[in-house]
Amino acid sequence: MTTDQAPPATKNRIPFQTFILFLLPIILLAGVILLFLNTGGGLDLKSPAPIENLIIERYHLERGHIELHVQNTGPAELTISQVIINDAVMPFEVSPGASIPRLGKADIRVNYSWTAGEAYGVRIFTSNAIPFDVDIPVAFVTPKPEAKTFLSFTLIGLYVGVIPIFLGIFWLPALRTLGKQWMTFLMAVTIGLLLFLGLDTLVEAMDQAAGVASAYQGIGLIGIGAVATYMLLDMVGNSRSSDRSEISQRLSIAWRIATGIGIHNLGEGLAIGAAYNLGEISLGTFLVVGFIIQNITEGLGIISPILRDRPRLGQLAWLGLIGGGPAIIGAWIGGYAPSPFLAVLFLAVGTGAIFQVAVEIAKMVQRDAARQPMPGFVFSGVITGMLMLWITGVFIK
Amino acid sequence: MKNKFTRRDFLKIGGAGLLTAAGTAALSSVNTNHNPGRNNHLIQTPAPMDHDGLPGTGDVDYERNGFNPSDILYDFDYGKVSTLPNGQTLREYEIVAVNKTFEIVPGIDFPAWSYNGRIPGPTIRATEGDRIRIRFINGSDHPHSMHFHGFHPATMDGVPGTGPGGMVNPAGEFYYEFDAEPFGLHLYHCHIFPLARHIAKGLYGTFIVDPKGGRPPVDREMVMVMSGFDIDFDDTNDFYAVNGIPFHYQNHPIQIKVGETVRIYLVNILEFDLLNSFHLHANFFHYYPTGTSLTPAEFTDTIIQGQAQRGILEFSYKYPGMYMFHAHVTEFAELGWNGMFEVLL
Numbered sequence: 227m228t229t230d231q232a233p234p235a236t237k238n239r240i241p242f243q244t245f246i247l248f249l250l251p252i253i254l255l256a257g258v259i260l261l262f263l264n265t266g267g268g269l270d271l272k273s274p275a276p277i278e279n280l281i282i283e284r285y286h287l288e289r290g291h292i293e294l295h296v297q298n299t300g301p302a303e304l305t306i307s308q309v310i311i312n313d314a315v316m317p318f319e320v321s322p323g324a325s326i327p328r329l330g331k332a333d334i335r336v337n338y339s340w341t342a343g344e345a346y347g348v349r350i351f352t353s354n355a356i357p358f359d360v361d362i363p364v365a366f367v368t369p370k371p372e373a374k375t376f377l378s379f380t381l382i383g384l385y386v387g388v389i390p391i392f393l394g395i396f397w398l399p400a401l402r403t404l405g406k407q408w409m410t411f412l413m414a415v416t417i418g419l420l421l422f423l424g425l426d427t428l429v430e431a432m433d434q435a436a437g438v439a440s441a442y443q444g445i446g447l448i449g450i451g452a453v454a455t456y457m458l459l460d461m462v463g464n465s466r467s468s469d470r471s472e473i474s475q476r477l478s479i480a481w482r483i484a485t486g487i488g489i490h491n492l493g494e495g496l497a498i499g500a501a502y503n504l505g506e507i508s509l510g511t512f513l514v515v516g517f518i519i520q521n522i523t524e525g526l527g528i529i530s531p532i533l534r535d536r537p538r539l540g541q542l543a544w545l546g547l548i549g550g551g552p553a554i555i556g557a558w559i560g561g562y563a564p565s566p567f568l569a570v571l572f573l574a575v576g577t578g579a580i581f582q583v584a585v586e587i588a589k590m591v592q593r594d595a596a597r598q599p600m601p602g603f604v605f606s607g608v609i610t611g612m613l614m615l616w617i618t619g620v621f622i623k
Numbered sequence: 624m625k626n627k628f629t630r631r632d633f634l635k636i637g638g639a640g641l642l643t644a645a646g647t648a649a650l651s652s653v654n655t656n657h658n659p660g661r662n663n664h665l666i667q668t669p670a671p672m673d674h675d676g677l678p679g680t681g682d683v684d685y686e687r688n689g690f691n692p693s694d695i696l697y698d699f700d701y702g703k704v705s706t707l708p709n710g711q712t713l714r715e716y717e718i719v720a721v722n723k724t725f726e727i728v729p730g731i732d733f734p735a736w737s738y739n740g741r742i743p744g745p746t747i748r749a750t751e752g753d754r755i756r757i758r759f760i761n762g763s764d765h766p767h768s769m770h771f772h773g774f775h776p777a778t779m780d781g782v783p784g785t786g787p788g789g790m791v792n793p794a795g796e797f798y799y800e801f802d803a804e805p806f807g808l809h810l811y812h813c814h815i816f817p818l819a820r821h822i823a824k825g826l827y828g829t830f831i832v833d834p835k836g837g838r839p840p841v842d843r844e845m846v847m848v849m850s851g852f853d854i855d856f857d858d859t860n861d862f863y864a865v866n867g868i869p870f871h872y873q874n875h876p877i878q879i880k881v882g883e884t885v886r887i888y889l890v891n892i893l894e895f896d897l898l899n900s901f902h903l904h905a906n907f908f909h910y911y912p913t914g915t916s917l918t919p920a921e922f923t924d925t926i927i928q929g930q931a932q933r934g935i936l937e938f939s940y941k942y943p944g945m946y947m948f949h950a951h952v953t954e955f956a957e958l959g960w961n962g963m964f965e966v967l968l
Contacts (some may be wrong), residue, residue: 307730314957315728315862315869324730351861353730355854535680 245509265593278304278352280437282360283331284564285348286368294334294348294360298326299439304369305353311338312346329441334467340365369502369563379557384385386517387491387553391516392546396523401533409533410594411607413587416483416527418611420584423524426615427490428452431496431573435568444570451574452581459582476531479590482583484548487524489576491549495556496572500564502557516621523614524549531587645694661962678957679870683726690741693875694865696845699748699831702755712753718745719760720767720791720813720826727852728869728959729737729750735825736763736813742829742847742867743779743892747811749803751835757799761791767821770814771830772931775801790815806834808914808933810848810890823853823860823894831888831935834917841884841937845877849891849899849950849960860895863950863960869959872948875964881943887936888914891928899960900927901936902951908938925951940966 240248261267279300286293292311305325309318318336326332346362369375401412427450435444459482463516465471491556528549529542559568591604661684683778685691694949700712718738725742729735738744749755761962768791770781778786779801788797813826829846851860852869879885888910891899902925910926914935926934947962949956 305730308680308728310861310958315959316678317680351854353732355731355861357855357861481721484774498751588731 242258251371263600276304276354277301278354278356279324279440279512280304280350280352280358281437282348282350282358283363283437283566287362287365288367288502289523289588290337290339292336292340292346292348292362294336294350295331296326296334296350296358297331297439298469299441301328301462303327303330306332306334307338307353308351309338310349310351311333311336328339329439331448342366356563369561375561377556377559379409379499379502380428380554382502382559383495383551383554384492384500388546388550390518390521391487391491391525391528393417394522394544395529397526398529398533398542401529405532406594406598406602407600409530410600411603412526412530412593413594413608414604415611415614416530417587417591417604418608418613419527419615420483420486420611421524421581421608422442422585422612422615423487423490424580424584427493427573427577427580430493430578431570434566434569434573439567439571441451442563444535444566447567447570448574451571452578454584455578457576457578460580460585473535476535476590479531479583480528480537480545481548482579482586484545486576486583487528487549489553489572491521491524492552492556493569493573493576495553496560496564497556499557499560499562502561502567510560514619519621520615520618521550523611523618527611531590569619631730656812662902677849679873681729682874683729683868687703687847688868689723689724690867692864692868692871694924695741695746695866696877697741697745698849699747699844699846701748707754711802712750714747714753714755714894714965716745716747716755716757717760718757718769719762721762722764725825725867727854727864727867728786733825733852736767736821738764738769738828742825742827742882743850743890744811744826746829746846746888747830748831748833750833750837751804751806752882753803755799755801756798759791759799763769763791764793765821765873766790766792766815767826769811770808771799771801771811773801773830773832774804774930780814781811783816798959799894803832805915807833808832808888808890808911809894810892810931810933812892812931818928819858819894821841823851824894827892829888829890831914838886838917838935841886843883844886844888847890847894847901849889851893851955853895858895860893862957863893863955865937865962870961872962876945876965878965878967879940880967881940884939886900888933888938889926889928890933892929893930895965896952896955898927898929898952899955900925900951901948903936903940903948904946906940906946911937913936938965942966943968 227257254578264383269620271325277300279298281297281299281466283297286295296306303325306318307324308315316336316338318334320326320332320334322332324332331395334350340362342365344365347366350360352358369378401409431448431452433444438444438447525546528545529537556572559565594600595604639722645732673681698714702716705713705715707713719739719740721740723735723737723740724732725735725737735742747757757769762765763810768781768783771779778789779786780849781799783789788799791797809830809832811828811830813821815821827848827850829848831846847865848867849863849865851863852862852866853859854861864870865872891902893899904924907922907924909915910921910923911931912934919937926936928934943966946966948962948964950960
């Protein structure tokens with residue numbers, strides 16, 4: 227078929243007839259929905275018992291009272307009727323109201339003179355006598371956004387994110403003296419590191435997805451976040467690679483590694499902040515030392531593509547900040563306003579970014595290997611990278 | 624964090640989700656008795672938070688429930704009295720088993736089975752040797768029966784396999800007829816399988832047989848039936864109560880007077896838990912286990928009762944004020960089995 231046979235009008239405009247044909251199924255759909263809503267379509271959709279779902283997103287402890295932040299993730303409105311703490315029926319208040327609409331949120335406040343360091347079990351009964359439980363494994367005053375806790379969370383992020391990455395970057399002068407083969411080996415190590423971190427981030431995202439209201443489909447969110455980030459970075463990288471020197475390409479990859487690792491560290495900060503908030507971890511010296519040892523390898527990964535170049539000091543500082551700084555932001559968010567939804571989204575983005583950079587570096591390694599055959603270097607590098615994180619992980623598991 | 628948020632945890636959380644789903648599914652198969660209209664009525668909101676932070680609830684809708692524990696306390700049913708040709712006193716009762724939804728704590732309805740629309744059922748009271756005739760009508764959608772503790776022929780035992788009175792089908796009826804003996808404090812309950820469920824759903828009541836000539840007179844007599852409510856049907860009690868409504872006598876103290884002699888007919892029909900107890904504050908009582916003797920067995924302030932055990936308590940207060948009485952199985956107290964005597968001058 228030749229194009230000149232088609233009338234010129236159809237080239238850019240959709241003709242009225244096509245428009246109507248396109249609309250027809252939608253109109254029919256509206257009709258079917260209307261019919262269904264009015265008649266039930268002959269289906270008996272009434273369930274014999276009410277189905278309710280309530281997520282206790284987080285709890286907040288202050289002297290003399292306990293506050294629960296809940297979300298109704300069931301198919302219909304539900305009503306909070308009783309609250310039982312450690313087998314005692316407690317008077318309570320719900321704001322904005324005891325009846326919570328679908329996907330609505332509410333705060334339940336109970337006056338309760340809890341004791342620091344003890345465990346509490348809270349049971350919420352809805353009006354349909356359906357119980358929802360939450361455990362408070364260790365009771366202590368929930369950190370408030372004030373100067374003191376702000377500083378603690380900042381320090382946490384500094385120790386687990388910023389400091390180790392800069393320590394890794396300080397290897398640059400020493401590594402620069404290495405031969406080309408060893409630089410390629412280090413890039414292979416970085417691939418290993420990134421693959422390990424990517425998997426770790428993905429699993430973390432899935433962990434968090436379990437806490438997301440089912441209506442928001444946490445796993446689907448991971449897919450969208452990861453795939454979109456991967457393809458977006460790929461698109462940006464490819465569009466630029468043609469008109470750029472190899473040096474600026476390598477620097478661009480370093481930026482992207484820093485970004486990917488940065489988002490990974492944001493997730494790490496989120497989890498630390500949230501876990502600290504729940505009293506689930508004490509950041510002992512051992513754990514912090516473990517994080518420094520593990521994350522120092524991340525700094526190494528960031529500089530591996532630019533070993534043969536001469537990056538400016540300012541660039542290196544930014545690379546370190548982008549890679550490590552988000553741990554601080556993550557600790558703040560996780561500590562003050564943990565949100566599983568945001569955490570999943572961040573971690574999914576991190577997963578996509580990390581895997582994309584790993585593939586990008588793999589292409590560089592392939593180019594190097596084509597110029598100069600180095601049997602075993604790539605394999606041993608990737609495995610070394612993965613083993614490095616696996617072994618240093620022993621300190622923080 | 625990593626030491627906590629592991630993949631195993633993820634599986635665990637996933638597993639818990641599955642369990643919850645399974646629980647909900649189980650509920651949907653069990654809860655067929657839920658009144659479909661129950662969501663439509665205005666749910667009474669819980670009482671505003673008490674600033675003392677003490678356990679308890681607000682009031683339920685007594686009018687809709689159709690009974691009030693404050694009345695049940697003094698409500699002894701002597702039946703329709705007549706004399707038989709042989710001179711024996713005849714006491715006639717009519718008891719109907721009905722499905723009824725009660726608001727047992729503010730905002731939560733319990734789809735109960737009840738005798739005459741109340742929990743506990745009527746307190747049947749007779750004198751030793753009286754003839755009891757009960758017309759039992761099953762107005763419910765499940766088979767039920769009335770099984771009395773006491774002497775009677777097997778056909779009047781209300782247990783499946785003992786004749787037509789062993790299992791009365793929906794819309795059916797049966798006359799239970801026997802002599803009230805021995806004297807003491809007894810009880811009656813449904814005896815249809817599954818037994819624990821039929822009892823826990825509310826089919827129980829007190830059966831008092833006075834000795835000929837009666838017990839020594841006292842100023843005030845009360846009946847207290849201790850029970851529990853398993854509102855989510857997991858065979859674990861969620862709330863505990865005396866005379867049907869948790870925390871009722873905490874919210875509405877029982878008023879008595881200094882020096883007044885008080886007699887309590889105390890019955891334990893708690894299912895799912897092995898023991899129940901009664902503890903009286905700042906006082907001691909004479910205790911007559913099962914009420915089958917006129918001589919007290921014990922002078923104490925705390926007694927333990929197993930399932931279907933019962934006994935009579937006698938005491939009086941020396942000083943005015945508010946005195947607590949509750950299960951000294953203290954976890955029951957904060958889940959509803961708690962009350963107050965207000966002793967007036």
